Amino acid sequence: MFKTFRPGGIHPSENKLTAGSKIRELPVPSQVSIPLNQHIGASPKILIEKGDMVKVGQLIAQGEGFISANVHSSVSGKVLKVDAVLDISGYKRTAITIRVEGDEWTEEIDRSTDLVREIRLERHEIVKKINESGIVGMGGATFPSHVKLMLPRGKKAEYLIVNGAECEPYLTSDHILMMEKAEQILTGATIMMKALDVEKAIIGIEDNKLDAIAHMTAQAEHYPGIEVQGLKVKYPQGGEKQLIQALINREVPSGGLPIDVGAVVFNVGTLLSTYQAIQKNKPLLERVVTVTGKNLANPGNYMVRIGTPVSALIEVCGGLPENTGKIISGGPMMGKALNSLDVPIIKGTSGITIMPDTESSRKHVQNCIRCSKCITVCPMGLEPYLLMPLGERELFERMEEERAMDCIECGSCSYICPSNRPLLDYIRLGKVAINKIRRERKK
């Protein structure tokens, strides 16, 4: 029996053009720009200087503060500059630009492809190693993984929830990882189970990936405590609150964290990186990126070094199509529109979606007709039709009462609205303002 979450959810066109397309290694580009801020949290401290020579896997910036993450060099070569570079946020932020020379890796990294199943490290060593390896949530949220493993006092994890839902249209990077790296992912899950001291792990996979459900189920038999659960396709199933509810039928409280219901969630990509960090001593320096779009000549799934410019990926896929209107980092539902092709791939970049100009602009906004479709599709049980005018009138405290902060920004409301109203835009605006009000209150 396949499960799903409720309430809400939508069924956007899946457009999984690259499903089943094997992971191809993208040639190392001639130059990379590795941003310091690839994660949620504080900026790391830079450890190198202009002119330094670095190796693949060398630590180049160290996390500072509780929520932060290390950054490693993804290439070998010479540090050209440390300055502000346009990244996916649309702003110029500090990045380390390295001119590639050869492909020399640090000696500690085990580059063999042999599967190592036996876990030698102890709990605290695992957490430490994950921290050192700069691992962050690779589903897109980029929250530093080691922080999730340090449970708040008095909380006990019961389930490791593994996100293989990949509900975002177009993207197939998690799908192909589950097909090609199932054992590594399952070993990664076992490592996390050890770190969290939990007996049970559930991997949720949507039923538009029946091959992945079958393959992972077969492989999971050799890994005690890990279960694969099929999920009925529905967006935003990969939202962690929705995924937890679908899999173990518990609702994360408003303003709470998954650990409040005994769950910790990791994406399959994060588990692969965990495996590589713990078993192979390899920090997070590359990831799988789906490059896709209806008019792209050769869409595909690529293993890409962090810091590679988006342009290098698009070139390999046959160049930018003639009528491109929008380039999205991520998928069409939650991705960010890019304003430059020089933006580097970061740890959280699961895909690059190229949209034709016919689909890239918004349609004419009409009056709200109170059809209530936005309420029906909202997975958090909110009323977007009400939140938007509150946002327009800057009644942010009223928005807070209406639980605007619960919004997970999945965009289902804006997607479904027959009047094309920019519901989520105003909810986001409200959330920023509410956060500011809350900070003021604490003072």
Place this chain on the structure above:
Amino acid sequence: MDLLTISPSPHDHSSETVSKLMYGVILALLPAFLVSVYFFGIGTIIITLTAIVSCVVFEWLIQRFLMKEKSAISDGSAMVTGILLAFCLPTNLPIWLVILGSFIAISVGKMSFGGLGNNPFNPALVGRVFLFISFPVQLTSWPKPGENHFAYLDASTGATPLSIMKEGMKNGERMSEILPDIPFYLDMFIGRMGGSAGEIAAAALLIGLVYLLLRRIITWHIPLSILLTVTVFTGIMWLINPALNPNPLFHLLSGGLMLGAIFMATDYVTSPMVAKGMWIYGIGIGILTVVIRVFGAYPEGVQFAILIMNAFTPLINKYIKPGRFGKEVANG
């Protein structure tokens, strides 16, 4: 390559639009229209077309010259208002009255509040009730079904099942005396009875309902709660005294109940937003309809019932909230 578009997510949009929803409603009204043409002939066509054209023209004029904004008549909502208004008028109504009703529906009922989405009351019902109160004689003369294919103003008229029932009950007659004057239930179901243009055929309206549900234009909550409430309420009275009260089937098939429950009460703008609120609203309409029909001065009460519950909708929306995900805990 031209400039890239930058906008916040989502970057995809469903194919649903306001006009598609409105044309969906119009399509759902088609079976009732065809049945009406079959039984009432040319009168149905005249008043329906008049109402549609008047509503669209009045909306265009008001938007263009009074509000001075871009006209939105292409969204189809004025057409829906026109059809619904015509559907609750007798088919022998003079054209000028149809135009006047359309004017009130669009100007007072819709545009004076700011147009589509802002009106508290169902515009078609505002127009209909205005005509009903101002011109009671013209609004209560009903062409006989099947006799007036080419007769319009000169159509032969008769009573509706509801007015026969009201008259009889007022005179203290028993059901056994009243029922012989009323059409068989099967005839009422397919529309062979006196009444307003679009309300006669429960069968055709139910086909429309199925389409609206399948196409997901409306949910089942409002029609079901209204029809269920009417059934239960009249059912109790019938069980208590079957000699003096008609059975629930009579109430369901007569008058404008089906048209009201399926097409009028479900108007997006004027009905509640969440399922629980829809139930409250529907039960309210059901109770008020029966109260007016049985105890009130008018034979039919569904239009008044819907308008009254329209007035409650903002209150319902304010206090009946969707089930939020996750219990609220102290945060901040």
